[in-house]
Amino acid sequence: MLKHPFKPIIFNDSKILILGSFPSIDSFKNSFYYAHKRNQFWKILSAITGYPINNIEQKIWLLKRSKIALWDMVKSCNRDNSLDSSLEDIEVNDIASLIEEYPTIEKIAFTGRLAERLYKIHYEYLDIKTIYLPSPSTAYAKISLLKKIEIYRRELGENL
Helix, strand or coil: CEECCCCCECCCCCCEEEEECCCCHHHHHHCCCCCCCCCCHHHHHHHHHCCCCCCHHHHHHHHHHHCEEEEECEEEEECCCCCHHHCEEEEECCHHHHHHHCCCCCEEEECCHHHHHHHHHHHCCCCCEEEECCCCCCCCCCCCHHHHHHHHHHHHCCCC
């Protein structure tokens, strides 16, 4: 059984909570969210905000400056690889308590269908706006990087 290795990145004034499913194998190795070298998450946020993403400190600064919080839906699971489809025996994180502790969160965004589905199963009763963002994984090639940037900008807000 794998346990989620990171705490949420969240600030007292965070307005948007972005939820993925579970860290990739590369994220485990690099001890940070969306750490696979081909994952487009940080490129997308940098393109939207104009902020640099050369190291972990800059990525955290981007989140803070943009009032974005980051966490994952899955607290623990078993898996064979980094694909969401391989996750089994899933236990979810306590999103309700996080929202209660940080009442400035106005919107939850999901970076994949598994995260969205798990949220709907466990937390749909929460009175908070939710949106779906296309997966930043390059394995999700139906949408180009430029189209993903356009969608993230529209859904997260022009004024990040």
